[in-house]
Amino acid sequence: MQLQAAEQTATHEEETALVERVRQRDTAAYQLLVRKHLRPLSGYAARMLAGAPEAEDIVQETLLRLWTHASRYRADKSRLTTWLHNIAHNLCIDYFRKHKRLQPLENQDAAETLLVTTGPDTGQQQQEVQRHVAAAMMKIPERQRSAVIMCHYQGLSNREVAEILGVSVRALESLLVRGRANLKEILEHEH
Amino acid sequence: MNIERFTTVLASYGASESRWPEAERAALADFVTVNPTARALLVEAQQLDDLLDTWTPATPAHLEADIMAALPRPYSERLLDWLLAPGAWLRPGFAAAMMLTCGVVIGGFYPDGDNAEDTGYWNDDLALMALDDNFDEDVTNDN
Numbered sequence: 001m002q003l004q005a006a007e008q009t010a011t012h013e014e015e016t017a018l019v020e021r022v023r024q025r026d027t028a029a030y031q032l033l034v035r036k037h038l039r040p041l042s043g044y045a046a047r048m049l050a051g052a053p054e055a056e057d058i059v060q061e062t063l064l065r066l067w068t069h070a071s072r073y074r075a076d077k078s079r080l081t082t083w084l085h086n087i088a089h090n091l092c093i094d095y096f097r098k099h100k101r102l103q104p105l106e107n108q109d110a111a112e113t114l115l116v117t118t119g120p121d122t123g124q125q126q127q128e129v130q131r132h133v134a135a136a137m138m139k140i141p142e143r144q145r146s147a148v149i150m151c152h153y154q155g156l157s158n159r160e161v162a163e164i165l166g167v168s169v170r171a172l173e174s175l176l177v178r179g180r181a182n183l184k185e186i187l188e189h190e191h
Numbered sequence: 192m193n194i195e196r197f198t199t200v201l202a203s204y205g206a207s208e209s210r211w212p213e214a215e216r217a218a219l220a221d222f223v224t225v226n227p228t229a230r231a232l233l234v235e236a237q238q239l240d241d242l243l244d245t246w247t248p249a250t251p252a253h254l255e256a257d258i259m260a261a262l263p264r265p266y267s268e269r270l271l272d273w274l275l276a277p278g279a280w281l282r283p284g285f286a287a288a289m290m291l292t293c294g295v296v297i298g299g300f301y302p303d304g305d306n307a308e309d310t311g312y313w314n315d316d317l318a319l320m321a322l323d324d325n326f327d328e329d330v331t332n333d334n
Contacts, residue, residue: 035255039250067262
């Protein structure tokens with residue numbers, strides 16, 4: 001536990017130094033940070049938007065803001081991953097507001113999009129399960145979805161997720177309980 | 192730790208210890224070892240976790256390159272890249288032709304010695320020629 005905390009501290013210090021270099025317009029430092037955070041952010045946006053192409057735009061915009069707004073990142077307030085997820089979360093919410101409610105994966109095009117994003121080597125049965133999970137995720141409210149995704153997939157602590165959502169930890173747990181319960185009910189009903 | 196709090200944690204974060212609140216992790220883990228109900232709830236929560244874990248979207252391979260290419264760059268760098276792009280050998284010539292054309296157009300706005308509207312100088316010259324009895328037409332044409 002102490003070693004893990006020490007590793008996290010070292011990583012945080014390294015990232016803080018890289019962000020400082022980004023502020024000085026160091027593209028090499030920026031690329032290192034992009035490589036580190038691209039996959040988790042891509043996973044978050046893809047799950048929030050069920051693999052819609054706009055998820056790539058959100059990831060790109062999030063990481064572009066690391067370049068244009070690096071001066072706004074406060075290392076003493078949060079980890080860089082928390083800051084980036086905060087940006088990505090807000091961009092997703094903006095997207096939903098503009099596009100009202102995302103439709104569930106009922107049409108073949110959307111289903112095929114999901115298959116592409118999961119990789120060609122995924123077995124057919126597993127693809128079917130993934131499609132059900134993605135469809136179920138789209139049926140729960142966006143805040144519950146974001147809470148579940150960030151807590152389950154993104155490696156963020158409950159305090160970090162609560163900070164991103166602007167709620168207390170207790171309120172976060174309420175979101176998570178309802179979100180996971182809804183998902184369970186939808187998935188059990190479909191199976 | 193009690194069964195109510197344990198149930199809430201499982202319902203919130205699932206069955207994986209790594210997702211439980213850090214401050215309560217040890218107490219939760221100990222509770223599982225001594226409470227059969229907790230163990231049963233853990234198995235049930237694991238089922239939803241297993242389903243969620245199947246969803247692994249791939250990261251598009253081109254995304255990193257797209258992000259780096261989208262970085263705002265100084266205008267001078269972008270212009271240089273445009274002029275010297277591979278296969279775009281016409282672009283430097285085009286740029287030079289544009290500058291030449293601009294020079295010609297701008298130069299057309301400035302008067303020179305052959306401007307037909309500027310007749311004052313020639314009027315004086317012709318008057319002097321008329322007064323000269325030894326006026327030589329050939330010499331005048333050379334001027």
